[in-house]
Amino acid sequence: MTTYLITGAGGGLGAITARELAARGHRVVLAVRDLARVTPPPGDVEVRHLDLADLASVREFAAGWSGDLDVLVNNAGVMAVPDGKTADGFETHMAVNHFGPFLLTNLLLPHLTGRVVTVSSGLSRRGRLRLDDLNWEHRRYSAMGAYAQSKLANLLFTQELQRRLTESGSAVRAVAAHPGVARTGIDRHYGGVQALALRALYPVIAQKKAEYGALPILFAATEDIPGNAYVGPGGRKGERPKLERRRDDADARELWEISARLTS
Numbered sequence: 001m002t003t004y005l006i007t008g009a010g011g012g013l014g015a016i017t018a019r020e021l022a023a024r025g026h027r028v029v030l031a032v033r034d035l036a037r038v039t040p041p042p043g044d045v046e047v048r049h050l051d052l053a054d055l056a057s058v059r060e061f062a063a064g065w066s067g068d069l070d071v072l073v074n075n076a077g078v079m080a081v082p083d084g085k086t087a088d089g090f091e092t093h094m095a096v097n098h099f100g101p102f103l104l105t106n107l108l109l110p111h112l113t114g115r116v117v118t119v120s121s122g123l124s125r126r127g128r129l130r131l132d133d134l135n136w137e138h139r140r141y142s143a144m145g146a147y148a149q150s151k152l153a154n155l156l157f158t159q160e161l162q163r164r165l166t167e168s169g170s171a172v173r174a175v176a177a178h179p180g181v182a183r184t185g186i187d188r189h190y191g192g193v194q195a196l197a198l199r200a201l202y203p204v205i206a207q208k209k210a211e212y213g214a215l216p217i218l219f220a221a222t223e224d225i226p227g228n229a230y231v232g233p234g235g236r237k238g239e240r241p242k243l244e245r246r247r248d249d250a251d252a253r254e255l256w257e258i259s260a261r262l263t264s
Contacts, residue, residue: 002114003069004221007031007050007101008076010038013119013179016214017073017221018045031061031076052076052100053086055263062107070114071221074101074154077119083141090262091135097150102157103263115173116161117220120154122178122232127152129251131258151178155230156252157259162227163252173227177220177241179213180233212238 004021008014009030022028022043031050032038038047048064051057077097086095105116127148133139134153136146154176161174216231219241225231234242 001025001027001044002071003027003029003067004071004073005029005031005069005108006073006075007052007104010034013210013214013217014073014075015041016211017075017217020214020218021221033076050076050104052096052104053092055088055100055103058100058103059107062104065108065111067111068113069108069111072105072108072112072116073217073221074105074116074118075217076101077150079147080143082143083136085135089135091146093146093150094134094153097147098153098157099259099263101154102259105157105161106260109172112172115175115221116158117217118154118158118174118176119217120158120176120178120230121147121151122180123148124151124155124178129153129156129255131251131254134258134262153255155246156249156255158230159228159248160252160256164256166227173225175220175225175227175229175231177216177231178233179216180238181213215239216241 004026006014006018006028009018010032018028018030019041022041022045025043027044030038030040030045030047032047033049033051035047035049040047048061049057050061078093081092084092086092088095090099101118128145129149129152130139158174158176165172165174212233215238216233220229220231225243230244230246231241232244234240
């Protein structure tokens with residue numbers, strides 16, 4: 001039986017991914033921030049508390065893990081939240097979308113036997129990585145800019161993790177996925193004219209079902225794809241996941257080193 005750990009599985013794409021994997025007979029562990037709001041799907045499912053915005057919570061979660069873990073799905077994320085810092089002093093997008101998953105993955109690596117799937121976004125293309133200001137302390141805050149930077153960080157994390165796994169001779173693979181435009185509620189903090197325009201276009205540009213947005217994640221988690229692959233939606237509605245091209249970035253190694261220092 002394959003064991004999957006999915007972060008942010010209390011709702012949205014994470015909940016759909018968990019439901020589908022449990023329905024296929026896999027063991028699924030849901031890592032969620034609010035235990036009271038989770039209704040586990042039928043099957044071999046366990047729910048555990050994890051707050052990726054709090055590194056102490058990440059360490060406690062990882063310390064409580066025993067046994068093998070086949071697949072880690074770094075799905076949890078926030079989008080376009082107001083300017084703010086976590087208890088660890090990180091900008092919220094970078095904390096939840098990058099630093100938390102970075103630490104969790106590294107702490108769980110001794111248990112991992114299969115792969116790490118990290119969920120990015122098509123908006124990563126708009127990301128501008130400021131290695132000297134990852135936490136937006138020296139520039140005017142942009143909620144969407146912060147989100148895009150954190151999603152670009154997901155791809156650079158995947159790239160560097162795969163390089164390190166290959167270098168060490170590990171058979172574990174690091175891959176990434178993005179859901180396309182799917183109505184999941186993650187954009188609830190997104191405001192202004194751009195948000196109104198985006199929501200008006202949803203019937204045209206969004207997958208008809210959030211389930212379609214989960215397909216690239218499921219594909220990345222279950223199909224035989226190479227390390228550092230990037231899976232996105234294909235087909236008119238996003239119903240056929242496909243491998244996407246992405247360039248390697250020289251900043252990946254430096255981002256890793258900075259992230260390791262900040263989360264140590």
